[in-house]
Amino acid sequence: MAKSRKVNAKQGKMGQSNVYNLGTNTVLFFLTLNLVLTVLLMGGLYKHASWTTPKQRRTNREITGEQMEKKAITIDPNSIINLDHGDPTMFESFWKDMGEKATVVIPGWHMMSYFSNASNLCWFLEPEFANQVRRLHRTVGNALTDDRHIIVGVGSTQLIHATLYALTSVEERQPVDVISAAPFYSMYPGITNFLKSGLFKWAGDAKAYTGDSNFIEIICSPNNPDGELRNPILVSQNPGNQIHDMAYYWPQYTPMRGPVDHDITLFTVSKATGHAGTRIGWALVKDADVARRMVKFIEMNSIGVSKDSQVRAAKILELVSDGYEFPDLGKPRLFDFGRRLMADRWQRLRQAVEVSGKFSLPDFPSEFCEFTKELAETYPAFAWLRCEGDAGEDCEGFFGRLKILTRSGTHFGAGPEYVRISMLDRDANFDEFIRRISSQA
Numbered sequence: 001m002a003k004s005r006k007v008n009a010k011q012g013k014m015g016q017s018n019v020y021n022l023g024t025n026t027v028l029f030f031l032t033l034n035l036v037l038t039v040l041l042m043g044g045l046y047k048h049a050s051w052t053t054p055k056q057r058r059t060n061r062e063i064t065g066e067q068m069e070k071k072a073i074t075i076d077p078n079s080i081i082n083l084d085h086g087d088p089t090m091f092e093s094f095w096k097d098m099g100e101k102a103t104v105v106i107p108g109w110h111m112m113s114y115f116s117n118a119s120n121l122c123w124f125l126e127p128e129f130a131n132q133v134r135r136l137h138r139t140v141g142n143a144l145t146d147d148r149h150i151i152v153g154v155g156s157t158q159l160i161h162a163t164l165y166a167l168t169s170v171e172e173r174q175p176v177d178v179i180s181a182a183p184f185y186s187m188y189p190g191i192t193n194f195l196k197s198g199l200f201k202w203a204g205d206a207k208a209y210t211g212d213s214n215f216i217e218i219i220c221s222p223n224n225p226d227g228e229l230r231n232p233i234l235v236s237q238n239p240g241n242q243i244h245d246m247a248y249y250w251p252q253y254t255p256m257r258g259p260v261d262h263d264i265t266l267f268t269v270s271k272a273t274g275h276a277g278t279r280i281g282w283a284l285v286k287d288a289d290v291a292r293r294m295v296k297f298i299e300m301n302s303i304g305v306s307k308d309s310q311v312r313a314a315k316i317l318e319l320v321s322d323g324y325e326f327p328d329l330g331k332p333r334l335f336d337f338g339r340r341l342m343a344d345r346w347q348r349l350r351q352a353v354e355v356s357g358k359f360s361l362p363d364f365p366s367e368f369c370e371f372t373k374e375l376a377e378t379y380p381a382f383a384w385l386r387c388e389g390d391a392g393e394d395c396e397g398f399f400g401r402l403k404i405l406t407r408s409g410t411h412f413g414a415g416p417e418y419v420r421i422s423m424l425d426r427d428a429n430f431d432e433f434i435r436r437i438s439s440q441a
């Protein structure tokens, strides 16, 4: 009785196993058999299936953002293709591939105050955003940031408004003329005149300007719409009255000629990284009084700039710089992606234009790029396309009949024979655009 109680207790501990009742030799026999069968089975599987780690299996299942784009979307040949706006959706696939690393999570109680740093001249500027702006300019080498104030704005659009305010004064006898060389960015006249300000007014093409010697010139370089790298046309009575809009001075669009050193320079994440919806731009400003007046404008206009957006923009800029500062980490590289895609698109567009015989495009010489350290082509964000022959009477109308929305040259201070076409749309739209103009041959 005592012996059997002892065995039962052990059985209980082993989870009622019968193994404990078998002889040691029998147990060894079954264990060995089990091992041999397992090895044989695994060997068979190995011959017939590829061997993947769980991580590889996950990667194999994933398709890249670029592939997803191509796979999922086919465009109805009768649909309207909208290439009127410069909506930079072509960058979506890059950021899809970046995945979780670009995700920003903001707890509900974070950044509730109006203030980012009350003691800073630009009190609504998030310090980390400012750090990443300086870092990216250092990495790319496209602008000097030392001894400059960084002013953040709701896109560079708000910064253009703020700069016009900052460069003028209520003591002005009459509104100061604002000019830009044609073809100029079509929003400049609208931004300048929208509120019928008593401080400034739009005065058109800088090349045709004969007005007062106190004027403000906006220099867009590379230029929207034609991609030209530009210098000021005129010398104002006040040489500080120049606004350098450098939204497209990034390596995916143009060879880098080195860091710019202007009094006022504007940039935007919209065109640098494609995050137009984040609505973040920044100004690099030398003069503290001008910077202070810009801050005053933004205070009156929107009491600062979304911190959530600045934090998101900071993360995005950080990842772009990481790609180049730490190449060994193998992170995707934005400017390489952008250049590759733009090179492909421009090559296909030029080919289609040549075959059609109905249009022409500006040519750009190759230049040494200080960023890539090699000879590089120019791939503007817009095609400034000219319709030849009869179509030149109304180039926008010609494309309208192909159900392609473009923006007429008349909005840019040029003639109706020109249209501006966005090169930054999603692959599927761009492919359909090329298909339609190729059909004109």
Ligand SMILES: Cc1ncc(COP(=O)(O)O)c(C=O)c1O
Residues within 6 Å of the ligand: 086, 154, 155, 156, 157, 158, 185, 220, 224, 245, 247, 267, 268, 269, 270, 276, 279, 280, 281
């Ligand atoms: C030359 C230029 N400046 C400024 C802007 C405005 O950009 P944001 O989206 O930062 O307001 C654009 C947008 O297309 C632009 O092309």
